Amino acid sequence: AEYLRLPHSLALIRLRNPPVNALSLAVVNGIREGLQKAMSDHTIKAIVVCGANDKFCAGADISSFSRSSPGISFGVVVDEIQRYEKPVVAAIRGVALGGGLELALGCHYRIAHAEARVGLPEVALGILPGARGTQLLPRLIGVPMSLDLITSGRPVGADEALKLGILDVVINSDPVEEAVKFSQEILDKPLEPRRLLNKSVPSLPNMDSIFSEAFAKVQKQYPGFLAPETSIQALQAAVNLPYKLGIKEEEKLALYLQKSGQARALQYVFFAESSVHKQSPPSVASWQTASPQPISSVGVLGLGTMGRGIAMCFAKAGIPVVAVESDPKQLEIAKKAVTSMLEREASKMQQSGRAWTKPTLTFSSSADMLCESGRFGQKTGKGWYQYDKPLGRVHRPDPWLSEFLSQYRETHHLESRSISQEEILERCLYSLINEGFRILGEGIAASPEQIDIIYLSGYGWPRYRGGPMFYAATVGLPVVLEKLQKYYTQNPDVPQLEPSDYLKKLAAHGNPPPKDWQSLAGPPGSKL
Numbered sequence: 178a179e180y181l182r183l184p185h186s187l188a189l190i191r192l193r194n195p196p197v198n199a200l201s202l203a204v205v206n207g208i209r210e211g212l213q214k215a216m217s218d219h220t221i222k223a224i225v226v227c228g229a230n231d232k233f234c235a236g237a238d239i240s241s242f243s244r245s246s247p248g249i250s251f252g253v254v255v256d257e258i259q260r261y262e263k264p265v266v267a268a269i270r271g272v273a274l275g276g277g278l279e280l281a282l283g284c285h286y287r288i289a290h291a292e293a294r295v296g297l298p299e300v301a302l303g304i305l306p307g308a309r310g311t312q313l314l315p316r317l318i319g320v321p322m323s324l325d326l327i328t329s330g331r332p333v334g335a336d337e338a339l340k341l342g343i344l345d346v347v348i349n350s351d352p353v354e355e356a357v358k359f360s361q362e363i364l365d366k367p368l369e370p371r372r373l374l375n376k377s378v379p380s381l382p383n384m385d386s387i388f389s390e391a392f393a394k395v396q397k398q399y400p401g402f403l404a405p406e407t408s409i410q411a412l413q414a415a416v417n418l419p420y421k422l423g424i425k426e427e428e429k430l431a432l433y434l435q436k437s438g439q440a441r442a443l444q445y446v447f448f449a450e451s452s453v454h455k456q457s458p459p460s461v462a463s464w465q466t467a468s469p470q471p472i473s474s475v476g477v478l479g480l481g482t483m484g485r486g487i488a489m490c491f492a493k494a495g496i497p498v499v500a501v502e503s504d505p506k507q508l509e510i511a512k513k514a515v516t517s518m519l520e521r522e523a524s525k526m527q528q529s530g531r532a533w534t535k536p537t538l539t540f541s542s543s544a545d546m547l548c549e550s551g552r553f554g555q556k557t558g559k560g561w562y563q564y565d566k567p568l569g570r571v572h573r574p575d576p577w578l579s580e581f582l583s584q585y586r587e588t589h590h591l592e593s594r595s596i597s598q599e600e601i602l603e604r605c606l607y608s609l610i611n612e613g614f615r616i617l618g619e620g621i622a623a624s625p626e627q628i629d630i631i632y633l634s635g636y637g638w639p640r641y642r643g644g645p646m647f648y649a650a651t652v653g654l655p656v657v658l659e660k661l662q663k664y665y666t667q668n669p670d671v672p673q674l675e676p677s678d679y680l681k682k683l684a685a686h687g688n689p690p691p692k693d694w695q696s697l698a699g700p701p702g703s704k705l
């Protein structure tokens with residue numbers, strides 16, 4: 178941070194840490210030193226705090242999280258600012274997020290450009306606003322809005338922030354110039370009403386139900402995700418405890434989250450999301466330049482309207498199709514429909530003088546044995562379970578199924594055994610992860626981050642678990658390898674369980690972090 182003396186007995190502290198003025202140790206020390214200089218210089222009457230390059234501050238430097246416990250000592254700085262006897266005015270342009278907004282909440286006044294955005298997005302990183310954010314914001318704007326902003330992490334525009342009372346002035350001109358003028362106008366005003374730490378949280382008669390509704394909402398919306406729930410606990414502390422004790426509770430809860438695997442996963446996701454746009458596969462191939470993989474045949478399950486259309490598309494492209502339909506009536510209808518569609522296509526082509534090769538389309542009426550017994554799951558009230566009614570959701574074990582399975586085992590000479598939750602999870606996830614390693618080894622994905630972001634964005638993998646490849650690193654690659662080897666030995670007919678060479682190469686290095694995988698595993702092949 179830079180310290181500048183301005184005319185009219187003012188000092189300016191400017192955060193400078195491109196590209197977003199994130200709070201590193203050096204920036205925090207710079208802020209502190211600047212404030213001390215201004216306080217000890219009796220010619221300085223007020224201080225303006227701003228950020229360089231049209232951004233106030235995007236909060237703590239996320240890349241430093243693995244090295245330290247952010248928030249705890251910065252909260253002391255935020256309190257010191259509030260207690261100063263000279264007015265401190267935040268001049269906000271661009272963003273004031275996380276620790277950036279906490280810094281601004283420590284200031285006695287906040288002036289922002291109309292296009293600025295402010296917020297406490299810490300939950301998205303698996304943590305909470307631990308530098309007084311959970312204690313100061315409710316004192317400023319009340320509990321309901323603080324709950325909304327902190328548990329969602331949603332930033333708000335300057336106009337909304339002004340209405341909520343987070344900002345004091347919003348302007349369309351330069352906020353630093355405005356803050357300089359403003360500082361001179363408020364020099365004689367008492368500072369005590371501006372010190373949030375000495376205020377109490379506005380009380381409401383139904384505070385208990387507000388909190389219980391908030392807990393219920395986040396548990397429903399984000400099941401298993403620690404940060405929103407823990408943030409609510411910190412807000413409860415703001416209501417129930419005096420400031421001195423509230424900040425201790427905030428620190429305790431912040432530390433708990435910072436040490437959680439969820440915070441590590443979400444911080445990985447933050448950088449993974451920004452890096453994937455910049456990566457291309459090692460072969461430099463892309464979807465625009467890659468040649469398609471050969472397809473020898475295609476299977477289509479279900480011959481409703483969609484299934485028929487899909488089967489037709491492949492058949493027309495000359496790719497053999499095997500279509501499976503469990504309902505004999507539906508199968509007959511589909512056969513007729515597809516045959517007539519193909520004949521129409523053939524006659525159109527013959528009329529236009531183009532050659533026509535009859536496509537290969539094989540129908541199979543082999544069906545899922547349960548479906549053949551009329552057990553289609555919830556919709557028919559029975560499947561693997563018995564349901565309370567057709568479309569019902571209450572299920573119970575079905576003696577019919579036990580009998581069916583025991584006959585099946587007898588026919589196929591299978592021995593029954595109980596399978597633990599752990600084995601189910603490992604066989605499903607590790608075979609998925611194994612495929613991820615194959616894809617990396619083949620050079621189809623450019624990085625483990627790409628696979629993870631696809632899983633987070635497209636397959637509903639919980640963000641706070643970081644994606645399958647990150648999960649593999651948290652379990653430990655040698656563990657994943659050992660388990661795959663064990664399951665493959667037990668099930669040699671399941672190729673997905675055969676450990677990939679890429680995983681073997683990496684596990685030989687112990688458990689390297691995903692960012693080092695490619696350099697350690699050597700050049701990948703290129704199937705693209």
Ligand SMILES: CC(C)(COP(=O)(O)OP(=O)(O)OC[C@H]1O[C@@H](n2cnc3c(N)ncnc32)[C@H](O)[C@@H]1OP(=O)(O)O)[C@@H](O)C(=O)NCCC(=O)NCCSC(=O)/C=C/CCCCCCCCCCCCC(=O)O
Nearest residue numbers: 199200202235236237238239241245248251275276308451
């Ligand atoms: C809205 C954004 C800020 C900007 O968006 P956009 O304009 O689209 O640009 P991007 O492409 O997203 O970002 C540009 C590059 O900047 C990087 N970036 C962004 N924010 C951060 C950040 N906070 N830390 C690090 N790097 C950041 C981003 O990755 C891009 O990099 P690259 O070009 O790809 O290389 C948007 O970026 C955004 O929303 N950012 C996240 C904002 C956020 O979540 N903030 C909350 C952070 S958590 C927090 O603030 C916690 C506060 C606790 C108190 C603070 C304590 C500070 C103490 C510091 C002491 C450190 C000790 C260190 C010890 C040691 O060093 O040993």
